[in-house]
Amino acid sequence: MNLRILPAAIGLLIAMPAFAERLELKNPAWKEVPNTQFDGTAYVNVNGIQKAGSNVIYEVVNAEAAYSQVEMNCKMQRFRTIKMGYFESRSRINYKVVNDPWIKPETAYHKALAAFVCRLK
Numbered sequence: 001m002n003l004r005i006l007p008a009a010i011g012l013l014i015a016m017p018a019f020a021e022r023l024e025l026k027n028p029a030w031k032e033v034p035n036t037q038f039d040g041t042a043y044v045n046v047n048g049i050q051k052a053g054s055n056v057i058y059e060v061v062n063a064e065a066a067y068s069q070v071e072m073n074c075k076m077q078r079f080r081t082i083k084m085g086y087f088e089s090r091s092r093i094n095y096k097v098v099n100d101p102w103i104k105p106e107t108a109y110h111k112a113l114a115a116f117v118c119r120l121k
Contacts, residue, residue, distance in 0.1 A: 020085065023093045030061065035112035040064065042113055049120060056117045057082070067093050074118035078102040079110070 030043040040063025050057040054075035060068050069083035080102045085095025105114040 020094045020096045022088070023083075023085075023095055025059075025091045025093065028059075028091070033060075033113055033116045035115075036109050039107070039109040042109070044113070044117060046120070049117070056120070058117050060113065061087075067095060069095075070113075072114055072117050073102070074114075076102075077114065078104055079114060 025045070025048070027047055028045045029047040031046045033042040033044055036042040042063075043061045045059040045061075048059045054073055056072045056074060058070055058072070060070055062068075065087055067083075067085045067087060068081050070079055070081050072079040081098055081100040083095045084098050085093050088094045105111045
């Protein structure tokens, strides 16, 4: 056995954390999303909402304090998660880009989120 390649082979077996990026929230305004309490109340940062045509990009925090950035197409009634992460501090989020596929909101929780963000002006 070649002992020079052993450290490299062991390195391949050890799980390494995925590289994550950091985001600093500026003046977030978390608003409770009605009708999400049954699955753990969701909160949307109404100061961070971006609109482009029928698409709305928003930040949401769930009951476990998990952070997601989601893109919702209000006309087609489809959404996808763009980023997922967790709070490192009150304003700093450690996240990774995920770019999930577009799906239809089917659970009551996701329907409530879709209705909430699509009603925002």
